Amino acid sequence: VQLQASGGGLVQPGGSLRLSCAASGLTLSNYAMGWFRQAPGKERDVVASISRRSGRTYYSKSVTGRFTISRDNAKNTVYLQMNSLTPEDTAVYYCARAVSTTLVIPHDPADFTHWGQGTQVTVSS
Numbered sequence: 001v002q003l004q005a006s007g008g009g010l011v012q013p014g015g016s017l018r019l020s021c022a023a024s025g026l027t028l029s030n031y032a033m034g035w036f037r038q039a040p041g042k043e044r045d046v047v048a049s050i051s052r053r054s055g056r057t058y059y060s061k062s063v064t065g066r067f068t069i070s071r072d073n074a075k076n077t078v079y080l081q082m083n084s085l086t087p088e089d090t091a092v093y094y095c096a097r098a099v100s101t102t103l104v105i106p107h108d109p110a111d112f113t114h115w116g117q118g119t120q121v122t123v124s125s
Contacts, residue, residue: 002116004023004024005118008119016085019093019095021077022076026076029073032050034097034107046107047067049106050071058105063082088123096114097113
């Protein structure tokens, strides 16, 4: 089972990026999914999570109104649209799958597994 995050890069403040998380060897539609980020010297924090059928979403306070999590279960892919980026958004971004199908909208890193390789997002002028 692998989750691969992609779409990161260098962007100027105020810019946008769209991250993708593709799965292989695992059907994501049965699980809530989450995006997390980790800046140098800091803990891994939740950015957003989404329920199995996209009916519910959770966002951290720092990204509410700027980021949008979505998923396409037919494509086995989860997305994170990031707008109005600031230097404080600079981090490695990871996607992960909920540990259990019973978790509706988890947002604690401990409730996630199958952490994919991250993608670097750098916001700088």
